[in-house]
Amino acid sequence: MKAFTRLNALAAPLHRNNVDTDAIIPKQFLKSIKRSGFGVNLFDAWRYLDEGFPGQDPDSRQPNPEFVLNEARYKGAQVLIAGDNFGCGSSREHAVWALDDYGFRSVIAPSFADIFHNNSFKSGLLPIVLPAEVCANLAEACENTEGYTLDIDLEAQTVTTPDGEVHSFEVDQFRKDCLLHGLDDIGLTLQKRNRIEDYEAKRQSSAPWLFNTQAES
Amino acid sequence: MAGKTLYDKVWDAHLVDEQEDGTVLLYIDRHLVHEVTSPQAFEGLTMAGRKPWRTGSMLAVADHNVPTTSRSEGIDDPVSRLQVETLDANCEAFGVTEFAMNDHRQGIVHVIGPEQGATLPGMTVVCGDSHTSTHGAFGALAFGIGTSEVEHVMATQTLLQKKSKSMLVSVDGQVGPGVTAKDIVLAIIGEIGTAGGTGYTIEFGGDAIQALSMEGRMTVCNMSIEAGARAGMVAVDDTTIEYIKGRPFAPSEAQWEDAVAAWKQLRSDDDAQFDKVVRLDATTIEPQVSWGTSPEMVTHVGGVVPNPDAIADEAKADGVRRALEYMDLKPDTPMTEITLDRVFIGSCTNSRIEDLRAAAAVINDRQVAANVKQAMVVPGSGLVKRQAEEEGLDKIFEAAGFEWREPGCSMCLAMNADRLEPGERCASTSNRNFEGRQGAGGRTHLVSPAMAAAAAIAGHFVDVRSFAQ
Ligand code: SF4
Numbered sequence: 201m202k203a204f205t206r207l208n209a210l211a212a213p214l215h216r217n218n219v220d221t222d223a224i225i226p227k228q229f230l231k232s233i234k235r236s237g238f239g240v241n242l243f244d245a246w247r248y249l250d251e252g253f254p255g256q257d258p259d260s261r262q263p264n265p266e267f268v269l270n271e272a273r274y275k276g277a278q279v280l281i282a283g284d285n286f287g288c289g290s291s292r293e294h295a296v297w298a299l300d301d302y303g304f305r306s307v308i309a310p311s312f313a314d315i316f317h318n319n320s321f322k323s324g325l326l327p328i329v330l331p332a333e334v335c336a337n338l339a340e341a342c343e344n345t346e347g348y349t350l351d352i353d354l355e356a357q358t359v360t361t362p363d364g365e366v367h368s369f370e371v372d373q374f375r376k377d378c379l380l381h382g383l384d385d386i387g388l389t390l391q392k393r394n395r396i397e398d399y400e401a402k403r404q405s406s407a408p409w410l411f412n413t414q415a416e417s
Numbered sequence: 418m419a420g421k422t423l424y425d426k427v428w429d430a431h432l433v434d435e436q437e438d439g440t441v442l443l444y445i446d447r448h449l450v451h452e453v454t455s456p457q458a459f460e461g462l463t464m465a466g467r468k469p470w471r472t473g474s475m476l477a478v479a480d481h482n483v484p485t486t487s488r489s490e491g492i493d494d495p496v497s498r499l500q501v502e503t504l505d506a507n508c509e510a511f512g513v514t515e516f517a518m519n520d521h522r523q524g525i526v527h528v529i530g531p532e533q534g535a536t537l538p539g540m541t542v543v544c545g546d547s548h549t550s551t552h553g554a555f556g557a558l559a560f561g562i563g564t565s566e567v568e569h570v571m572a573t574q575t576l577l578q579k580k581s582k583s584m585l586v587s588v589d590g591q592v593g594p595g596v597t598a599k600d601i602v603l604a605i606i607g608e609i610g611t612a613g614g615t616g617y618t619i620e621f622g623g624d625a626i627q628a629l630s631m632e633g634r635m636t637v638c639n640m641s642i643e644a645g646a647r648a649g650m651v652a653v654d655d656t657t658i659e660y661i662k663g664r665p666f667a668p669s670e671a672q673w674e675d676a677v678a679a680w681k682q683l684r685s686d687d688d689a690q691f692d693k694v695v696r697l698d699a700t701t702i703e704p705q706v707s708w709g710t711s712p713e714m715v716t717h718v719g720g721v722v723p724n725p726d727a728i729a730d731e732a733k734a735d736g737v738r739r740a741l742e743y744m745d746l747k748p749d750t751p752m753t754e755i756t757l758d759r760v761f762i763g764s765c766t767n768s769r770i771e772d773l774r775a776a777a778a779v780i781n782d783r784q785v786a787a788n789v790k791q792a793m794v795v796p797g798s799g800l801v802k803r804q805a806e807e808e809g810l811d812k813i814f815e816a817a818g819f820e821w822r823e824p825g826c827s828m829c830l831a832m833n834a835d836r837l838e839p840g841e842r843c844a845s846t847s848n849r850n851f852e853g854r855q856g857a858g859g860r861t862h863l864v865s866p867a868m869a870a871a872a873a874i875a876g877h878f879v880d881v882r883s884f885a886q
Contacts, residue, residue, distance in 0.1 A: 222851045231496040233456035285612040291547040293563035322565035371439040389573045399433045410666035413473045
């Protein structure tokens with residue numbers, strides 16, 4: 201996985217609560233069997249006026265001038281300041297891949313949906329929970345200040361504004377380590393192979409029905 | 418020491434390892450797989466030169482992209498076709514049991530798991546799909562995971578997890594006639610909100626939940642995720658055990674008694690402590706209809722579309738305004754005046770045999786209204802379809818003007834050819850009314866199967882309780 205240590209980057213605000221994964225990446229793009237290439241369709245239905253479908257030439261699309269990420273000043277933003285319950289809905293990791301592929305490295309919100317929150321760590325996108333008033337203030341400052349950048353330090357667990365205001369955030373120790381060092385979860389887990397095998401053997405003798413494969417069709 | 422919740426019991430039984438910060442390695446008993454969220458995981462395995470840990474734990478099916486019209490010609494859309502073929506090829510290569518598109522057992526992953534007895538009490542069940550919560554109806558700990566986690570489970574048979582908080586949602590007393598599991602769960606979401614369950618595993622209890630069939634419990638648990646909870650659970654009782662008996666993956670005769678004895682422990686102890694308790698009075702729940710673009714935006718059929726000007730909280734009022742604009746609804750409109758273009762009866766929420774029976778029972782020799790362009794019934798699986806046909810339900814639907822389709826996700830999310838056109842309005846028995854969920858620009862109202870059938874015939878929402886006769 202991609203490591204995340206420190207980032208000083210342009211931020212963009214998204215003023216909506218309950219932004220669902222269907223909005224982040226609509227279903228027609230989930231047909232892809234790849235992990236990349238989702239960025240051009242991030243927030244597709246909000247970002248473009250015409251209907252999106254897989255394999256379109258992005259240059260032929262009609263951008264929606266009203267949508268915040270289409271404003272020139274937010275081009276190149278790597279931090280998204282979002283609303284409550286960001287990433288609710290489906291489990292599609294494509295939502296994280298789309299944000300990542302577009303260029304976002306971190307999303308700051310008052311709360312995240314559980315599965316999205318989990319998925320983010322797996323692709324090196326750092327989800328940061330800050331209190332609702334702080335998020336609202338950051339979003340407002342971001343709108344009022346062209347070129348508004350935030351400094352995110354994962355090691356120190358802080359977000360620092362251009363004025364030097366510091367906000368601390370929480371993150372699980374294990375996830376933090378994985379992200380800081382770009383560790384592969386699966387490789388780490390497989391170091392515990394023996395424990396998994398022991399568990400499995402015990403379970404198989406105490407509850408053998410859990411290991412049935414289907415008898416006939 | 419306080420007793421254990423059902424969640425505690427299943428969790429504790431699956432601990433392989435625990436780290437200092439509380440991150441645990443949780444053993445996974447059943448891994449369900451579908452075509453949309455698995456290709457990148459299989460690819461990851463291949464690239465790392467890894468093999469699945471235990472293919473016997475896996476059961477795969479293509480459901481999202483499959484056509485619900487005749488399948489003899491295969492899938493038209495080449496992108497959809499490639500995704501389904503990729504699943505077939507991966508299952509073949511790795512030796513995973515798959516119900517292929519033309520297998521009579523094919524269906525929506527959350528319908529076929531229980532139907533096959535592949536979902537059992539006390540199991541941990543995962544799938545790269547948020548509605549995996551459905552399987553919690555069996556006293557299993559079941560939740561959706563992302564594709565990286567799918568790969569992790571394939572490679573290690575475990576997941577890295579942190580325990581959630583626990584919530585009891587108790588629905589006390591009994592619901593009235595015409596009020597179904599779908600109405601109960603929509604009422605719960607209306608009460609606690611779409612983020613109300615975030616960070617929790619919900620146990621659904623109370624008389625009204627105990628009185629539900631397994632189908633009904635699955636409907637309720639299915640929508641736990643719509644309340645923000647990754648998992649929803651219901652305690653095991655005789656209804657659960659009866660349902661499982663004789664299914665293909667169920668315990669053999671020799672295993673049966675031991676299994677049942679173990680399953681009977683799968684309920685929260687009387688002195689168990691929950692982090693949060695929510696109580697609803699079942700007798701006050703009425704048939705529900707959603708009006709907005711989030712499942713919490715719901716009211717009863719006798720209600721009206723809310724007026725944002727009457728909402729004090731500005732952020733909330735804004736959300737309502739945006740939803741009404743998208744839904745093209747005026748404040749204070751009675752729900753029964755909302756007319757429909759299409760009706761969809763299906764999805765992993767409501768496509769089981771009981772759902773189809775409830776919908777068919779409403780029809781009573783009447784016809785789909787002239788303003789409804791299309792009313793379709795999509796059974797949850799080939800076996801549900803066959804059962805319904807044996808009972809003659811297909812004939813009742815077709816005689817009324819409904820289309821009778823092949824099983825799959827269909828217009829629940831419109832990844833196949835079944836979808837709403839921009840601006841069209843649909844009464845749907847599915848679980849999400851997000852913008853564009855059933856097709857770009859489409860407008861979704863969530864209802865129970867009986868309410869959907871009644872709406873198809875009336876051409877607008879009606880209270881099924883007065884409509885049934
Ligand atoms: S029926 Fe709908 S909600 Fe259920 S698995 Fe299919 S797409 Fe997802």
